[in-house]
Amino acid sequence: xxxxxxxxxxxxxxxxxxxxxxxxxxxxxxxxxxxxxxxxxxxxxxxxxxxxxxxxxxxxxxxxxxxxxxxxxxxxxxxxxxxxxxxxxxxxxxxxxxxxxxxxxxxxxxxxxxxxxxxxxxxxxxxxxxxxxxxxxxxxxxxxxxxxxxxxxxxxxxxxxxxxxxxxxxxxxxxxxxxxxxxxxxxxxxxxxxxxxxxxxxxxxxxxxxxxxxxxxxx
Ligand code: DC
Numbered sequence: 001x002x003x004x005x006x007x008x009x010x011x012x013x014x015x016x017x018x019x020x021x022x023x024x025x026x027x028x029x030x031x032x033x034x035x036x037x038x039x040x041x042x043x044x045x046x047x048x049x050x051x052x053x054x055x056x057x058x059x060x061x062x063x064x065x066x067x068x069x070x071x072x073x074x075x076x077x078x079x080x081x082x083x084x085x086x087x088x089x090x091x092x093x094x095x096x097x098x099x100x101x102x103x104x105x106x107x108x109x110x111x112x113x114x115x116x117x118x119x120x121x122x123x124x125x126x127x128x129x130x131x132x133x134x135x136x137x138x139x140x141x142x143x144x145x146x147x148x149x150x151x152x153x154x155x156x157x158x159x160x161x162x163x164x165x166x167x168x169x170x171x172x173x174x175x176x177x178x179x180x181x182x183x184x185x186x187x188x189x190x191x192x193x194x195x196x197x198x199x200x201x202x203x204x205x206x207x208x209x210x211x212x213x214x215x216x217x218x219x
Contacts, residue, residue, distance in 0.1 A: 003217075004118045004122075004123055004139050005028065005124040005141075005142070005213075005217055006127075006130035006134070006135050006140070006142065006196075007130065007143075008128055008132070008141075008142070008192070008193070009126075009128075009142075009145045010145055010178070010179045010183075011182070012146070012154060013151060014144065014201055014206070014209065015127075016030075017206060018144065018209050025210065026122075026124070026214065028123055029070070031118075033125060033127035033128075033134070037110065039077040040064055040066060040079075040100065041094075041096035042088065043060060043080075045092065045093070047060055052099075057106065063080075064080065064109070065080050067113075068117075095178070099181065101128075102186070102187065114130075114134050115135070125138075131143070131192075131193035131195075132188065132193045133188040136193075140217050141195055142216070143196040144199050144213075145200055145201070146201045146202045148175055148179070152175050156168045159171075
């Protein structure tokens, strides 16, 4: 069993930025489970399936093989042998992932991949249900959150810097809807594990969050 750090929290809390930096500092492998759900979402989108079409989503899981690899230390997601990493970070893929991840068969499909990685390596794994469901015995559990306003502003800045046109109100609405879906679904909803440390990054710098989390970890 590797040394396992679980980071859960809502969309836009900065989990991946922080987890990558902690991974670098401590020598862990960073595992982004949201990217796996996004990978499956791309498969459903490619097939023209709508998220409400539960039966079709379940059926489509049968011919999707999601695998991960590391190139220059960066996680790459492969869907049926094709590297689709560059397609994952769109709002469309994120929303499709949020909706279809409520389906138990979709979660089941990715569970063993996630657990297998944690058994084999020292990992910092981020997602929604890592501390509560995927790795209930993780060595360290962090629940990383921030206010809706902070998260919406961060995403707005990120998109604007990339030159994408976007609307702050729409982003904030989208984040609230995503929170509601991720927290209220029946299977493995987003919630803070009882033994997780709560870190609210609303008024913290990235460096402060990283050093707080590192202080709980060995390595
Ligand atoms: O972290 P992210 O935005 O890339 O995740 C996309 C969606 O995938 C998220 O809205 C809910 C789902 N997800 C999940 O249900 N469980 C996880 N462990 C990770 C992500």
